[in-house]
Amino acid sequence: xxxxxxSDNNITYSLARQNFSKDIQIMYLxxxxxxxxxxxxxxxxxxxxxEEYEKAYYKAxxxxxxxxxxxxxxxxxxxxxxxxLTDFDDSYNSLTRGKEVSGRNxxxxxxxxxxxxxxxxxxxxxxxxxxxxxxxxxxxxxVRRVIGLLYLYHRDNLYLLVNAYKVYEIICADLGIPREKRxxxxxxxxxxxxxxxxxxxxxxxxxxxxxxNTITSSDGTEVSGLFSRHGQSxxxxxxxxxxxxELDLNLRNLINTWLSIKIKNYIGVVHKExxxxxxxxFDI
Numbered sequence: 001x002x003x004x005x006x007s008d009n010n011i012t013y014s015l016a017r018q019n020f021s022k023d024i025q026i027m028y029l030x031x032x033x034x035x036x037x038x039x040x041x042x043x044x045x046x047x048x049x050x051e052e053y054e055k056a057y058y059k060a061x062x063x064x065x066x067x068x069x070x071x072x073x074x075x076x077x078x079x080x081x082x083x084x085l086t087d088f089d090d091s092y093n094s095l096t097r098g099k100e101v102s103g104r105n106x107x108x109x110x111x112x113x114x115x116x117x118x119x120x121x122x123x124x125x126x127x128x129x130x131x132x133x134x135x136x137x138x139x140x141x142x143v144r145r146v147i148g149l150l151y152l153y154h155r156d157n158l159y160l161l162v163n164a165y166k167v168y169e170i171i172c173a174d175l176g177i178p179r180e181k182r183x184x185x186x187x188x189x190x191x192x193x194x195x196x197x198x199x200x201x202x203x204x205x206x207x208x209x210x211x212x213n214t215i216t217s218s219d220g221t222e223v224s225g226l227f228s229r230h231g232q233s234x235x236x237x238x239x240x241x242x243x244x245x246e247l248d249l250n251l252r253n254l255i256n257t258w259l260s261i262k263i264k265n266y267i268g269v270v271h272k273e274x275x276x277x278x279x280x281x282f283d284i
Contacts, residue, residue, distance in 0.1 A: 002085040069137075073252055164251050214236060214237035
């Protein structure tokens with residue numbers, strides 16, 4: 001059975017002792033000195049044949065990335081992985097390390113789009129936020145895309161503005177909320193989503209779209225530059241630059257409030273999660 005090794009940190013220790021999914025589990029082995037070694041396992045990749053090793057690895061890696069995307073919503077520490085799988089026998093007495101995988105290919109992309117596709121497993125019934133986020137990631141393509149985009153921009157700040165725009169676009173479309181300021185102002189007071197309104201106001205009524213779409217100011221000073229959604233733009237931006245930590249905070253809480261709606265409608269559990277930390281540093 002294929003296992004993906006995980007680094008030993010507080011979140012790995014905690015998740016190894018939680019039941020957060022029927023699709024994915026974190027297990028640990030204890031040696032004679034009581035040292036614990038952690039592994040991610042799943043029916044989706046653990047039993048794949050050796051000739052599908054790369055598919056198994058990228059499927060396992062995709063699960064970790066999606067778990068990490070969910071963990072980012074609360075500001076928790078993230079899982080860190082080995083760059084190869086380990087094959088154990090049923091008794092866990094014998095192991096073989098697979099080849100290290102690096103680079104980018106279409107297998108990686110396909111598995112990140114949907115690592116759940118090969119097996120249907122019953123959803124876990126839980127009151128845990130992480131568990132219910134993962135249930136939505138599994139069953140809702142839009143949620144899976146949003147969590148993936150959140151993880152990807154956290155991994156590389158280059159994608160912050162581009163992915164933030166995509167996330168905000170997906171959420172507004174899912175809820176049928178117009179992104180044009182005048183249209184939004186006409187309907188915002190009638191929306192039955194008071195917890196989400198401050199974050200919608202930030203993205204729709206603030207300068208986010210203008211900033212994300214604009215490369216330079218009127219005097220030629222770089223604004224979002226290489227990080228812009230566009231490669232070339234005639235528009236200029238002469239307002240104060242966005243605080244990227246504030247953008248990150250508003251984005252995570254826009255996702256949190258949207259997910260609370262999705263979870264309540266799909267699972268029937270009410271969550272009121274809010275991201276308040278500012279531990280990440282963004283500097284364009």
